[in-house]
């Protein structure tokens with residue numbers, strides 16, 4: 169280890185995006201690879217949209233110039249989209265119309281845009297916990313990036329388990345951890361709605377718990393899969409200045425390659441994120457791509473009903489395999505485990521299934537004590553079912 173590098177970094181390993189097999193293997197591979205390990209949308213942007221993007225790149229983007237460092241146009245478009253999401257939701261129906269509607273309105277001042285939500289997660293950690301000021305809390309299994317980024321910043325991570333039967337947060341255990349952690353105290357709680365890898369949305373009881381948390385604690389609600397769940401807490405933001413919602417263009421909007429995520433929050437919190445981010449964190453091309461995607465959202469999001477019906481088919485087909493336990497999903501992926509048996513430890517079995525699927529050309533994710541599989545195209549999903557059936561019978 170080089171002597172000038174922080175000692176605590178020695179214990180960390182770099183994040184491997186595709187532990188089941190690098191997507192870089194694709195070119196040499198003989199068989200088509202079904203990449204069902206990162207919850208992307210299975211379809212690329214429609215050709216006409218790509219052409220328009222390419223035209224913009226050629227005609228309008230001056231590559232010698234820095235990008236718009238204020239993201240003004242993109243923020244305005246995001247605010248408008250976020251406002252629409254307030255309207256579709258049963259959660260907010262009581263607050264719609266008349267006076268309260270105006271209070272709910274999201275504007276560009278409520279938005280900060282990051283180089284993926286990953287950047288926003290890091291900025292939030294810097295804003296709340298850096299320098300021994302705070303710890304973070306997560307309920308496992310959950311998105312691993314919160315803990316990974318916290319560790320790179322020397323921020324302590326405390327955790328509680330979720331309930332084994334439905335993956336709800338064990339609220340009593342969570343409360344104990346928050347009470348117990350004093351040096352430094354918990355300054356940020358991270359939840360995913362719906363959770364990854366377990367695909368369950370927050371319940372009324374969990375939301376109630378989040379509402380009781382001290383105003384000294386930032387509540388991060390990661391809605392990366394909002395477009396699939398159509399379930400958001402954005403309508404409650406105005407009641408909680410310590411809440412922030414994260415979303416991304418990497419999933420339903422098909423722009424994982426462009427790295428664009430955004431936060432919706434109280435203007436002071438959004439302003440704190442603006443201070444922390446790098447001045448030119450978003451390339452011009454990424455900003456334009458995100459603006460296009462929003463302008464064409466009806467077209468792009470039109471594939472979601474198919475994803476949802478494919479999800480139901482996938483769950484039904486895999487449920488017929490006796491050895492598996494599969495949970496309901498509010499996202500574009502499913503979560504399953506092999507039922508416990510005496511013959512073999514389940515984690516060993518999971519690892520085996522993941523490896524055997526990889527050998528057949530299907531990449532999935534072994535995480536949190538189970539298997540997470542992205543809903544792909546109908547053909548990919550059929551192969552998933554066939555291959556898992558062949559492995560298990």
Ligand SMILES: *Cc1c(COP(=O)(O)O)cnc(C)c1O
Pocket residue numbers: 207283284285286287311360364390392415416417418419424427428429
């Ligand atoms: C995919 C995902 C994201 C998206 O991260 P980006 O950096 O925007 O690509 C964020 N949170 C969760 C829980 C995710 O699964």
